[in-house]
Amino acid sequence: MIKVGLLGYGKAGQAVAEVLKTDERLGLAWVARAHVRDPDERVPGTDIPVVGLDQVSMEDMLDAYPVDALVDFSTPEAVMGYGEALRSRGITLVSAISAYSDEQLAYVQSLGADTKVLASPNMTIGINFLILAARLLRQIAPFADVEILEQHFRDKPEVSGTARKIAESLSLEDERITSLRLGGIVGHHEVIFGFPYQTVRITHESIKREAFGTGAAFALSQLSACEKGFYTFDDLLMRNVREQLKMVAAA
Structure with missing residues (x-):
């Protein structure tokens, strides 16, 4: 133990x-x-x-x-x-x-x-797996458009540190992060890959701390x-x- x-x-x-x-x-x-x-x-x-x-x-x-x-x-x-x-x-x-x-x-x-x-x-295990999976897809399809969406509780003032970490791992500027502040959301992070004929979304939702x-x-x-x-x-x-x-x- x-x-x-x-x-x-x-x-x-x-x-x-x-x-x-x-x-x-x-x-x-x-x-x-x-x-x-x-x-x-x-x-x-x-x-x-x-x-x-x-x-x-x-x-x-x-x-x-x-x-x-x-x-x-x-x-x-x-x-x-x-x-x-x-x-x-x-x-x-x-x-x-x-x-x-x-x-x-x-x-x-x-x-x-x-x-x-x-x-x-x-x-969280999930968010770190999201980063790993997003990096892999970024390497497979470097031509895809990539945006990051993060959502948190109403009173969280700053851009999510996790979203910044995701952006850094994908070699994206912070300007590619969209932040929403709504109610009591614990944490939502989404990496969106835009292809010419399809869209891939890798999402993680924190339900409880x-x-x-x-x-x-x-x-x-x-x-x-x-x-x-x-x-x-x-x-x-x-x-x-x-x-x-x-x-x-x-x-």
């Missing part, structure tokens, strides 16, 4: 905790957040503590309650505070931060020299079989694709 600590307990973090605490491959040991009002706060329905980093440092947390991996759903700045503690202890990092600066991302990548690190701006937890659990289980290094979700998916191709070839 992989012992896991979770950093960040907003809406996404709470949904992730619900998934991690029930996955038989994992043991959610604790949740850390910036502040807690109740020092006895627990993840609902469990004895898993929710601790405030205004009361205890991450380094002290890792000493008092050792874990094999840390899942980060907090802020881009957080890694600069806990990174060396993970490095020195060889603790795996799964980061779902979508807005690292170039300097912060370079630092996260550097941790891969001493431990296992995965960073992905979107932690628990999808982030499923992705984090997948990443943790996959990384357990990997060597030290920095990985993307693409790396983990391609690892599975290669294994499937080997099985097909051997059949």
Whole structure:
């Protein structure tokens, strides 16, 4: 069993905790957040503590309650505070931060020299498979027109980081992204390929934030079989694709 600590307990973090605490491959040991009002706060329905980093440092947390991996759903700045503690202890990092600066991302990548690190701006399996499939079709049909549509809840102000990631992976400018803000949509991403006589749409719909937890659990289980290094979700998916191709070839 992989012992896991979770950093960040907003809406996404709470949904992730619900998934991690029930996955038989994992043991959610604790949740850390910036502040807690109740020092006895627990993840609902469990004895898993929710601790405030205004009361205890991450380094002290890792000493008092050792874990094999840390899942980060907090802020881009957080890694600069806990990174060396993970490095020195060889603790795996799964980061779902979508807005690292170039300097912060370079630092996260550097941790891969001493431990296992995965960073992905979107932690859902589906969206990362969408990116993989869209890249493949883009290579097969570079002549096709390509547009990206993203839809999110009414109050989301910025263009989706995931949509920007999709555009980057397809060598498209951000101007090819159309954004809609409607009601309480959790997340909708669509890549549209326009051919002369047909249209292909690759779509991903986030129904509940628990999808982030499923992705984090997948990443943790996959990384357990990997060597030290920095990985993307693409790396983990391609690892599975290669294994499937080997099985097909051997059949």
